[in-house]
Amino acid sequence: MALKRLLKMRKNKTTDIAFFLQKAINQYKPEGKIQNVGKILQIGDGVAKVSGLSKIGYHELVAFDQKTFGLALSLEKDSVGVIILGPFQHLKAGDQATATGKILQLGVSDKMIGRIIDPLGRPIDGKPAIVASKNMPLERIAPGVLLRGSVNTPVQTGITAIDAIIPIGRGQRELIIGDRSTGKSSIPLTTIINQKGKNMICIYVAIGQKESFIAQTAATLEKFGAMEHTIIVAASASDSASLQYLAPYTGCTIGEFFAEKGQDALVVYDDLSKHAWAYREISLLLKRPSGREAYPGDVFYLHSRLLERACKYSKKHGSGSLTALPIIETQAGDLSAYIPTNVISITDGQIYLEPDLFYNGIRPAINVGLSVSRVGGAAQIKAMKQVAGKLRLEMAAYRELAAFSQFSSDLDSATKAQIDRGARITEILKQGWDEPRPIENQVLLIFAATNGYLDKIPVDKIKTAEKKLLEFMERKYKNVLKNIAKQKTLDELIEKELRKALEAFLKDYGDEFAEQETSNTEELNKPESVEKTNAEKPEPTESIEKIKKK
Numbered sequence: 373m374a375l376k377r378l379l380k381m382r383k384n385k386t387t388d389i390a391f392f393l394q395k396a397i398n399q400y401k402p403e404g405k406i407q408n409v410g411k412i413l414q415i416g417d418g419v420a421k422v423s424g425l426s427k428i429g430y431h432e433l434v435a436f437d438q439k440t441f442g443l444a445l446s447l448e449k450d451s452v453g454v455i456i457l458g459p460f461q462h463l464k465a466g467d468q469a470t471a472t473g474k475i476l477q478l479g480v481s482d483k484m485i486g487r488i489i490d491p492l493g494r495p496i497d498g499k500p501a502i503v504a505s506k507n508m509p510l511e512r513i514a515p516g517v518l519l520r521g522s523v524n525t526p527v528q529t530g531i532t533a534i535d536a537i538i539p540i541g542r543g544q545r546e547l548i549i550g551d552r553s554t555g556k557s558s559i560p561l562t563t564i565i566n567q568k569g570k571n572m573i574c575i576y577v578a579i580g581q582k583e584s585f586i587a588q589t590a591a592t593l594e595k596f597g598a599m600e601h602t603i604i605v606a607a608s609a610s611d612s613a614s615l616q617y618l619a620p621y622t623g624c625t626i627g628e629f630f631a632e633k634g635q636d637a638l639v640v641y642d643d644l645s646k647h648a649w650a651y652r653e654i655s656l657l658l659k660r661p662s663g664r665e666a667y668p669g670d671v672f673y674l675h676s677r678l679l680e681r682a683c684k685y686s687k688k689h690g691s692g693s694l695t696a697l698p699i700i701e702t703q704a705g706d707l708s709a710y711i712p713t714n715v716i717s718i719t720d721g722q723i724y725l726e727p728d729l730f731y732n733g734i735r736p737a738i739n740v741g742l743s744v745s746r747v748g749g750a751a752q753i754k755a756m757k758q759v760a761g762k763l764r765l766e767m768a769a770y771r772e773l774a775a776f777s778q779f780s781s782d783l784d785s786a787t788k789a790q791i792d793r794g795a796r797i798t799e800i801l802k803q804g805w806d807e808p809r810p811i812e813n814q815v816l817l818i819f820a821a822t823n824g825y826l827d828k829i830p831v832d833k834i835k836t837a838e839k840k841l842l843e844f845m846e847r848k849y850k851n852v853l854k855n856i857a858k859q860k861t862l863d864e865l866i867e868k869e870l871r872k873a874l875e876a877f878l879k880d881y882g883d884e885f886a887e888q889e890t891s892n893t894e895e896l897n898k899p900e901s902v903e904k905t906n907a908e909k910p911e912p913t914e915s916i917e918k919i920k921k922k
Contacts, residue, residue, distance in 0.1 A: 408471035412436075413451060415463050418612040419657040420454045428452055428471040431511055435470045436463055443476055443614070446658040453658040455614040457492060475511070478622055479504025480629040485573065488590060488604040491618040496606060497590075508629060510621045514680035521686035526751045527638065527695055530566030530808025531559065533736060533801045536760040536818055537767070538723055538743050541751030542572075542636050542693040543684025547715055549700045549707070550725030554737055558805035559723065560640040560697050561589065565596045566808035567638065573630045574602045575639040577623035580616050580646030583608045596806070616650035624681050627694045631683075634690035639682070643699035644675060648711050665710050672714050679718050707742070721745040734802060740767060753811065753860040759818040763797065766822055770794020789827070797821045799834035812856040813842055816870070819862075825874045829885045837885060841877055849873040 410424025420442060422434065434442040434454050440463065446453030454469070457476075478493050481504050488497040495502055523541035540546045548556050564574045576593075578586045586606045593599045603626060607619035620641045627637040641647070648671060655668040663669050675698075682696035698719065700712050705727065707716070716722055721744045730737035749757045773791050777783055783791070800821045803809070809817075817838060820826055829837045845853055852869045859866065 408473075410452070410469045410471075412463065412465050412467045412469055414465055415456075415460065417657050418456050418460055418614050419654065420456060420460070420463070420469070422452045422454050422469045423450060425452050425469065425471050429475075431475055433472040433474050433476055435472050436467060441472075442469075443618075444471075445654065446660065455617070455654055455658075456612075457614055457618070458612075475509050476618075477507045477509050478625050479507050480626055481505040484603050484626060485601065486599050486603070488586075488606055489622075490611075491605060491607050491615045491622040493622065506629065508625050510618065510625055511677070512625070512628070512681065514677070515683050515685070519683070519685060519689050521684050521691065522750070523684050523693075523747050524750050525636075525684075525693070526753060526756075527563065527572070528566060528570065528811055529559070529563040530810075531562055531736060531803060532809055532814045532817065533738050533740070533803070534559070534723065535752070535811065535814055536756060536763055537740055538721065538738070538745045539747065539749070539751040539756075540695065540697075540745065541684070541747045542695050543682065544721070544745075544747050544751065545679050545682045545696040545698070545719040546745065547698050547700060547719040547722040548725070549702060549712060549716070549722050550737070551702050551705055551727050554725040554727050554730045555735060555805070556699050556701070556725055557589075557642055559725075559736060560642065560699070561592065562805050562808050563638070563697070564593065564602055564640070565598045565806070567601060568597060572601065572636045572638055573627075574598070575605060575623045575627050575637065576602060577605045577607075577620050577639065577641050579607055579619050579641065579643060580609050580650065581606075581642065583610065613650040613653045616647065617654055620644070620647055620678055624678055624694070624696075628681065631685060631692035631694040632690065634685075634692045636693045636695070638695045638697065641678075641696070641698040643701055644715060645699075645701040645711055648674065667710060671711070675715055676718050679715075720747055734798065736803065736805075741771065755815045755856055755860055755862045756811065758862045759815055759822060762822045763818050766790075766794060766797055770797070792831075793821070793824070793827060795831050796826050796829070796834050799831060800826075800838065802835070810853075810857065812853040815856055815862070816845060816853065817841070819870060820874055823871075823874075825878060828878075828882065833885050837881070840881055841874075844877050844880070845873060848876070 408425055408427045410422045413421045413423050425434070428434070428444050428447070430444060430447060432444045434444055436442060440456065440458060440460065442454035442456045444452050444454050481502055483502050487495055487499065487502060489502070490496050493502065523543045525542045526535070527540045527542050529535055529540060534540065548559055550556050560576070564576065567574055576589065578589070586604065586608060590599070590604055593602055605619055605623045605626070607616040623639045623641065627639040630637040648667065651671065651674055652667050656662060656666065660668045679696055679698060682694045684693040685691055698715060700715050702709065702712055707724070724739045724742040725737045726739040727737070729739065745751070752760065769790055770793070773787055774794065777787070777791060800817050820841065826834060826837065849869070852866065852873055855866050856862070862870070
């Protein structure tokens with residue numbers, strides 16, 4: 373009995389001690405701030421493995437010293453994978469790393485317009501530092517359905533083939549896809565140049581591009597006066613994979629800053645193929661499991677969380693918009709590759725640039741059959757819808773008949789007329805990257821081509837006729853173009869004036885083109901020309917009889 377009583381007293385005493393210890397721990401208030409501090413286990417290629425950061429969160433900033441920071445991307449049981457934002461050569465294993473408790477934010481401001489910055493918002497154009505008016509997180513959840521409005525206002529690219537057949541709306545995500553050197557970057561460049569005076573802020577994000585290309589792009593925009601409404605975010609090929617990974621999110625965040633104020637913004641990602649390569653490089657360095665084509669399993673989420681942030685806000689939330697033009701490079705025209713299929717499924721349509729068309733001189737080399745806009749006519753003014761419907765039918769018939777005519781030499785007059793008109797429309801759609809057209813000029817040219825006013829002009833003279841027609845309209849019928857731009861529709865009166873103007877143009881210039889065509893034909897039929905042609909032919913070195921004998 374005495375032994376049992378002694379054991380019970382000892383047990384109660386132990387419980388009391390544990391209770392008082394727990395109470396003392398709970399009441400303890402340390403002096404100063406608790407820091408989550410660790411150390412670098414290994415470092416290299418812009419990626420560090422850090423231990424001791426037990427309470428760190430995903431995408432939390434890590435401070436290595438006062439000037440060097442990193443971003444926690446891989447949270448493992450015993451260590452954290454951190455990508456380093458900036459130079460890392462001075463860091464070594466054993467150096468201290470401190471969790472800051474903050475996520476990566478970007479200082480944004482209206483003063484960014486006209487500047488060239490890096491993905492961390494620091495100017496790299498040699499001009500003074502930018503004073504931020506607001507800090508915004510680089511990673512944000514895309515706006516919900518209740519915040520969004522319908523996409524119903526066009527982004528006038530100035531490119532007739534796009535504005536007429538594959539229209540882009542403010543708040544849309546339209547993919548530009550094609551092989552290397554097919555004019556992918558020229559489409560957004562023309563679009564940015566065409567936004568002058570249209571109240572749209574443009575953000576051009578260069579990912580993994582040569583520094584010379586970025587400098588050339590900036591100089592071109594400066595030349596056309598487009599830097600007044602443009603911001604360039606540059607992560608060149610010489611920058612680390614970490615900065616290339618962050619660059620598109622920086623551009624998107626800047627675009628959201630303007631969109632949330634009720635303004636319209638356009639962001640170009642040039643290009644997301646290199647962005648995926650940078651993320652793959654980071655993931656492999658962090659020892660993440662690789663999947664198809666060595667990309668990590670979350671590569672789809674990489675682009676979806678970026679592109680979903682583009683939207684048109686409802687009237688209740690300011691009516692601002694963020695339009696996204698991502699660019700993807702294909703290999704040998706393979707649209708079924710991993711990254712192209714991912715981005716095609718995320719976006720609201722694609723503009724496919726075909727190498728064969730590009731090399732045949734059809735520029736922009738847009739394959740109308742494989743290109744699509746899922747917004748469609750909702751992003752067009754009424755005047756363009758009125759003429760573009762007929763244009764689509766004409767081009768569809770032309771493609772079908774042109775393919776069929778290759779197998780047949782005997783064509784009836786109706787088929788030949790359809791093919792001839794299609795060839796003239798194709799000439800109208802050809803356009804230089806530095807020649808954006810106002811919407812009223814586009815409507816004029818399409819109306820003239822689809823209604824037969826250019827049918828009697830030789831195909832090789834269409835570009836000359838186009839130039840003279842625009843000059844003629846500016847000189848004598850400027851009010852017609854002004855009415856199209858102002859009313860944005862072709863009513864009965866405007867159409868009547870348009871037809872009158874086109875008939876007057878043909879009356880003044882039609883004979884000139886016809887005479888050129890006749891003179892060319894007569895020149896070929898002259899005996900001297902025939903003799904000259906025959907004289908130019910090389911004489912056979914041996915006769916047919918001699919060849920037979922041999």
